[in-house]
Structure formats: C-alpha cells, structure tokens
Amino acid sequence: MKPTFDIARHELIGLDVTVDGHSGRVVDETKHTFLVETPSGVKRIPKPGRRFRFEFEGKACELEGNDIAFQPEDRIKKVRS
Numbered sequence: 159m160k161p162t163f164d165i166a167r168h169e170l171i172g173l174d175v176t177v178d179g180h181s182g183r184v185v186d187e188t189k190h191t192f193l194v195e196t197p198s199g200v201k202r203i204p205k206p207g208r209r210f211r212f213e214f215e216g217k218a219c220e221l222e223g224n225d226i227a228f229q230p231e232d233r234i235k236k237v238r239s
Contacts, residue, residue: 165212165219166226166237174213177203189229 171184175194180203182196192210194201205223212219228236 165214166221167234168214170212170226170230176211177208187230190227 170192171187173184175182175184175192177192177194180194180196180201182194182201184192185195185200186193190205192203192205194203205227208223210221210223210226212221226233226237
C-alpha cells in the first residue's frame with residue numbers, strides 16, 4: 159500500500175473526490191482537467207487554481223490542482239514527494 163503523502167504519484171482515476179462543492183468519482187484525467195462522475199452528471203473540472211480532496215485508503219488527502227497539472231503518465235514521475 160502507498161502512504162497517503164504519496165497520493166500525487168498514485169492513479170487518481172477511480173478515487174472519490176470533492177472539489178468546489180462537487181463530489182463524485184474521478185472517471186478520467188487530462189493534463190489540465192478531471193472528469194468527475196457526480197449524482198447530477200459528469201463534470202469536467204479544471205485542475206489549476208483548485209484544491210482537491212481525495213478519499214484514499216480510508217483517509218482524506220488534499221492536493222493543489224497546480225501541483226498536479228501534468229499529463230497523468232508524467233505526473234507520476236514529476237510530482238515531488
């Protein structure tokens with residue numbers, strides 16, 4: 159299991175997330191956005207300027223969108239622990 163401080167290096171698709179009053183599950187990720195499935199439909203939420211709260215291994219972890227604004231395959235290598 160990965161420690162919670164290493165969540166930025168983890169696959170985020172499939173995790174529960176809360177941001178800007180929207181809660182749901184991440185269904186896709188691009189360099190600048192997350193696609194979040196919410197009860198009211200799928201929302202495209204930009205990463206820059208937002209704080210994301212992920213549920214990971216039963217704990218809440220927060221990430222700044224500016225810190226993870228990379229392509230998913232590059233984020234794992236570029237994010238500093």
